[in-house]
């Protein structure tokens with residue numbers, strides 16, 4: 001066997017063609033060599049030459065171990081490195097998609113905020129108009145001014161509600177060790193999409209029983225998952241409205257979250273591809289094809305599973321199952 | 334002076350419609366306001382307007398769909414799209430569908446007025462051209 005480059009981080013380790021060449025060589029050599037030695041062992045088999053039998057057998061064993069074991073180690077090493085690389089890739093995707101979805105959320109919130117701002121500007125402008133008109137003492141003018149001022153106050157309150165929503169989005173980056181109240185997280189995520197859902201004519205049905213067991217950590221990542229799934233549901237129903245259902249259920253398998261829509265469904269031919277990175281059926285600029293692969297990666301990192309059920313013409317349900325946090329006597333991290 | 338500009342405001346923010354109407358009426362326009370695309374279309378069935386201020390994002394029928402229907406009912410009506418976010422997509426799409434201008438919320442009243450007047454003149458020119466095409470006998 002050629003001198004193995006031990007020590008992991010060398011660039012040549014990443015060279016798949018080298019790995020392949022080496023694997024093929026070892027695979028080609030090992031069986032015939034072993035066979036030759038086994039043949040010798042059989043040839044020497046007999047009552048008189050019993051001690052000679054062990055020599056080739058030993059040689060066969062040594063050879064196969066010498067060739068096979070480093071190869072197995074090598075393959076294991078390569079697989080681990082590939083897994084690390086894939087994790088780094090998804091981490092980067094997650095970071096990118098977070099800023100992308102924050103951008104979308106920001107644009108939606110900017111829209112929500114610009115309406116009260118527009119009203120305030122007109123109310124202030126109306127007061128100015130009245131002041132320019134002269135007669136400020138008239139009772140009609142007085143009521144008009146009072147009314148506009150009151151409206152400005154109403155719109156400030158409305159704006160404050162919107163900024164509070166934005167702050168909440170940024171805030172709860174709880175560390176991984178903390179437990180997550182899934183229903184709360186679903187509601188908070190929903191809150192962000194509320195006005196978009198309303199504009200699209202989507203009603204929301206919730207089946208979120210209280211007293212669910214908490215899941216162990218990953219709140220910011222899970223929020224990303226729920227946002228991805230809810231946005232997909234919203235996109236699916238944008239054309240003609242519908243119902244988005246959020247449901248949670250705890251059973252032996254863990255905690256299952258269902259996000260379902262009454263959109264057009266996913267054709268069987270696409271169903272196999274939706275979790276592939278960059279697979280999208282949405283126009284450029286609207287779809288990235290990253291929502292589902294990132295969601296699956298996050299859920300699997302947290303020890304859970306994600307699945308989909310879809311029927312063309314009647315809708316789609318995504319199910320996320322997460323392991324629940326053990327009872328209170330769980331050892332601290 | 335020419336006849337007053339007949340303006341239709343379409344926005345689901347009722348209070349915005351109300352106050353903007355008051356301010357533009359005070360500036361010599363004839364203004365009516367409605368709060369949905371459907372109401373706008375119902376009104377336009379029987380009543381001519383010169384210019385419409387049309388919100389892009391509304392529940393029910395959205396601004397772009399409304400625009401398309403408006404153009405079927407009154408092809409010469411000049412539509413100014415009102416957008417709550419600087420989404421260039423909706424603006425471009427609106428222009429493609431025949432809107433003559435767009436404004437971003439919160440808009441300045443002087444800009445609003447200037448765009449409305451500009452749109453009104455565009456409409457007058459288009460009307461004249463049409464009249465010329467159909468000849469004096471029409």
Ligand SMILES: Nc1ncnc2c1ncn2[C@@H]1O[C@H](COP(=O)(O)OP(=O)(O)O)[C@@H](O)[C@H]1O
Nearest residue numbers: 232236274280281282287288289290291292316
């Ligand atoms: N709820 C859904 N209804 C219908 N199709 C869906 C739904 N969720 C996902 N899809 C399909 O899966 C594709 C990939 O989804 P995703 O990974 O989130 O990327 P994107 O939303 O950017 O296209 C979508 O383009 C769409 O075709």
Ligand SMILES: [Mg+2]
Nearest residue numbers: 228232291292
């Ligand atoms: Mg998506």
